[in-house]
Amino acid sequence: MSRNVVLLLVSLAVSVLPFTYAFGDFVECSMTASSPEGVLFVCPQGDGDRLDTKGLTVTVTVNYPGAVPLPDVSTDYIWLEACSGLLAACGDGAKIHASAPTNANGQTTITGRFAAGGCDNTGVQVFVNIPTEGPMPGAIICESACLPIAVRSCDLDGNLVVNLIDFSTFGQGYQSPPKAYNACLDFAAPFSTVTLADYAKYGTHSSHHC
Ligand SMILES: [Ca+2]
Numbered sequence: 001m002s003r004n005v006v007l008l009l010v011s012l013a014v015s016v017l018p019f020t021y022a023f024g025d026f027v028e029c030s031m032t033a034s035s036p037e038g039v040l041f042v043c044p045q046g047d048g049d050r051l052d053t054k055g056l057t058v059t060v061t062v063n064y065p066g067a068v069p070l071p072d073v074s075t076d077y078i079w080l081e082a083c084s085g086l087l088a089a090c091g092d093g094a095k096i097h098a099s100a101p102t103n104a105n106g107q108t109t110i111t112g113r114f115a116a117g118g119c120d121n122t123g124v125q126v127f128v129n130i131p132t133e134g135p136m137p138g139a140i141i142c143e144s145a146c147l148p149i150a151v152r153s154c155d156l157d158g159n160l161v162v163n164l165i166d167f168s169t170f171g172q173g174y175q176s177p178p179k180a181y182n183a184c185l186d187f188a189a190p191f192s193t194v195t196l197a198d199y200a201k202y203g204t205h206s207s208h209h210c
Contacts, residue, residue: 029062029063029064029065029070029128029130029140029141029142030063030064030065030067030142031060031061031062031063031126031128031142031143031144032060032061032144033058033059033060033061033125033126033144033145033147034058034059034147035051035056035057035058035059035124035147035148035149036055036056036057036148036149037148037149038054038055038056038148038149038150039054039149039150039151039152039186039187039188039191040054040056040113040114040124040149040150040151040152041054041152041153041154041187041188041201042087042113042114042115042116042117042151042152042153042154043115043153043154043155043162043205043208044088044090044093044115044116044117044153044155044160044161044162044208044209044210045090045115045205045208045209045210046090046093046113046114046115047205047208048113048114048115048153048154048205049113050111050112050113051096051110051111051112051113051149052109052111052112056149057109057110057111058080058109058110058111058124058126058147058149059107059109060078060098060102060107060108060109060110060126060128060144061102061105061106061107062078062102062106062107062108062128062142063106069102069104069105069106069107070102070106070140071101071102071103071104071105071106072101072102073098073101073102073106073108073128073130074101075097075098075099075100075101075108076097077128077129077130077131078097078098078102078108078110078126078127078128079095079096079097079098079110079126079127080095080096080097080110080124080125080126080127081094081095081124081125081127082094082118082120082122082123082124082151083120083122083123083124083125083146084120084122085120086118086119086120086122086158087114087116087117087118087119087120087151087153087158088116088117088118088155088158088159088160089115089116090115090116090117090160090210091115091210093114093115093116093210094114094116095114096110096111096112096113096114097110097112098110099111099112110126114151114153115210116151116153116155116158117153117155117156117157117158117159117160118151118153118155118156118157118158119151119152119153119156119158119183119184120150120151121150121151121152121183121184122146122150123146123147123148123149123150124146124147124149124151125143125144125145125146125147126143126144126147127141127142127143127144128140128141128142128143129141150183152183152184152185152186152187154166154187154201154202154205154206154208155208156169156170156184156185157169160209160210161207161208161209161210162202162205162206162207162208162209163207166202167206169185170185170199170202173185173194174194174198174199175193175194175195175196176193176194177193179194181193181194182194185198185202186198187201187202188200188201
C-alpha cells in the first residue's frame with residue numbers, strides 16, 4: 001500500500017470519527033423517542049399486552065452529540081420505564097428492553113411488554129445507559145421525554161398478585177358511568193369508560209402473579 005493511500009485512509013478515518021472523548025468521560029447523548037398514544041395493559045405474570053400488538057411500538061434513535069448515529073448499542077442498554085415509577089416489578093419486569101441493537105442509523109424499537117403491578121398514567125420514557133466498557137468512548141446516559149402511553153395492571157394495588165383486593169377495587173369503579181371514573185381500571189376500548197370489555201380483560205388474569 002502506498003504512503004499516499006495510507007495517508008488518505010488515515011485522514012478518512014479521522015474525518016468520520018464522531019467523537020473526541022477520552023475513555024471514562026461522561027458523554028451526554030442525544031436521543032429521540034416517539035410512540036403513538038394509547039394504553040398498555042399489564043399483568044404481573046408477564047402475559048399482558050405487547051406494545052407492538054397494540055400498535056404502540058416505540059421508535060428510538062440514539063446519537064452522539066452532533067446527531068451522529070450510534071450503531072450497535074446493545075439491547076441491555078436501552079429500555080422503557082413508566083415515567084413516575086408507579087409500577088411494582090416482577091424481577092426486571094418494570095423495564096421493557098429494546099427489541100434489537102441499534103442499526104447503522106442509530107435506530108431501534110421497543111416492542112415487548114411489562115411484567116408488573118400498579119398503574120402509571122403519566123406515560124413512559126426511554127433510557128439509554130451505556131457503560132464505559134467496550135468500544136464506547138465514555139459512559140453515555142440519556143432519557144427521553146415522557147411518551148403518551150398509560151400503563152395499567154390488573155394487579156391494581158401492586159402487591160404482585162391479582163386477588164380479591166384488586167377485585168374489590170375493580171368493583172368500586174365498575175361500571176363507569178354511573179360510578180366515578182378510575183382510569184386505572186380502564187384497560188380496553190372504549191376508553192374513558194369502564195365497561196364489560198375492561199372486566200373481561202381483568203377476568204382472564206385473575207389469580208395471576210409473578
Ligand atoms: Ca374501557
